[in-house]
Amino acid sequence: MEEIIRLFPVPYHPTLKQKINWDIIQEIRLRVNKRLEILDTRGVTYISNTKLSQLDLSFVLNQVSQFSVYKFKEEMKEGFITIEGGHRVGLAGKANVHQNVIETLKNITFMNIRIARSTIESGKRALSYLYRKDEWLNTLIIGPPHSGKTTILRNFAKWIGSGTTFTSASKVAVVDERSEIAACHEGIPQLDVGERTDVMDACPKAVGMMMMIRSMSPEVMVVDEIGDLDDALAVKEAVHTGVKVICSVHGTNRETISKRNAVQELIESEAFDRFIILERLSVRANAVIEILDGQGNELVRLNGEGDHGVVRSPNSTTRYHMDRV
The missing domain is CATH 3.30.450.90 (Beta-Lactamase)
Known part of the structure; x- marks a missing residue:
């Protein structure tokens, strides 16, 4: 270092x-x-x-x-x-x-x-739940600060943009308003966000999403922290154009975020096909990734151990994180 x-x-x-x-x-x-x-x-x-x-x-x-x-x-x-x-x-x-x-x-x-650390496992077990009938699904990741949201977004961008065991690589656009997902330095991503991934760095999300749709023709858009109505409207517009959106929001569960104006209409209009619920990471406590369908029904609950440990049981997933949430 x-x-x-x-x-x-x-x-x-x-x-x-x-x-x-x-x-x-x-x-x-x-x-x-x-x-x-x-x-x-x-x-x-x-x-x-x-x-x-x-x-x-x-x-x-x-x-x-x-x-x-x-x-x-x-x-x-x-x-x-x-x-x-x-x-x-x-x-x-x-x-x-x-x-x-x-x-x-x-x-x-x-x-x-x-400290930025580009991990390779966080959320990998969840990835297959975001793919159906030869296409990626619109997904909202929900979690409190320090729950691993940004790390999982980065890893999704990397895997979707580089190909997985069940599908080839897609064109991915990352709109990185706070330079946290790709961590660009002088325009160059310092962290691996995928072979077919393009990055719009340090640009307001609502503006950057529309720019990337017009200029880079993405199949999947990855965006961090939906914060206001402009962000929500941009997500809705992207979904209507056929681009699949994977984004995150601060919160503890689907019910609490549905009361926020910026997210309420997106949920009510069923803009998302999947919800991923994260727990705050803790040195001593187990962490859980919960995946819901578009109606809020639980599909699977994946367990992790501690702050970045591994539990290798049939219902577990690796939970590494980079500290950037």
Whole structure:
């Protein structure tokens, strides 16, 4: 993880190399006058003798922004910058707001480096339930933060765009408004999203979906986080054009999201043929993937163990995640 270590002042490098298990790490949190916080699949730990100064965080920010904060002004207003390798650096500090719109972030005193890891198994057992009569099915993935939504979306894009054991590859369009699915850096996906997959990066979903339909003629569209009515209308329009849509939304179950204006009409019009319900990932608790048909009837319940473990029973699935939800 040299691309992460290089972000820190040189005196931190030996500690980062020796104290972090880079195979299982998910986040590195930096706070002024606090120790480095490490989150991995075992839980949270703190690295002693690493009290961070404002100068330390300024150094990291300069590395992240390539010494040009202005260059990343728009990304910073969203609260993060995506760097080489697809890793996302979350930022918090003083927000300058004008007419309820964030103009700039300054005095960055909190950072969260989320480690990108392109996993290959998450959701694989669910994939066959999304295919029927030689076509993919419109699917909505529902889950709370930190439940693996983005990882599963990425893997679906990869498998559908590269071919599976039961069908050949399809043309896939990923609309990646927050640069989380493909984690593009300078326009190039840092994570594998499929051989026949095209990406529209850092573009509002409603606009990007229509652009991709007109310009790239996709068979399947993959979109993260349906948030407002414009997003929902774009999904509906895409479905009406014959493009299959796989997208996600924050929530705990089908009933709770159906009360939200942005999703209610999509559910009532039966825009989705499948619903995938995810649980929040936990180090100690089992996780479950539940798959419903378009009417909300349960088709299958797939079990996973812990944060990214494997249960190899007939009714189980592997649950890896990348930390980006």
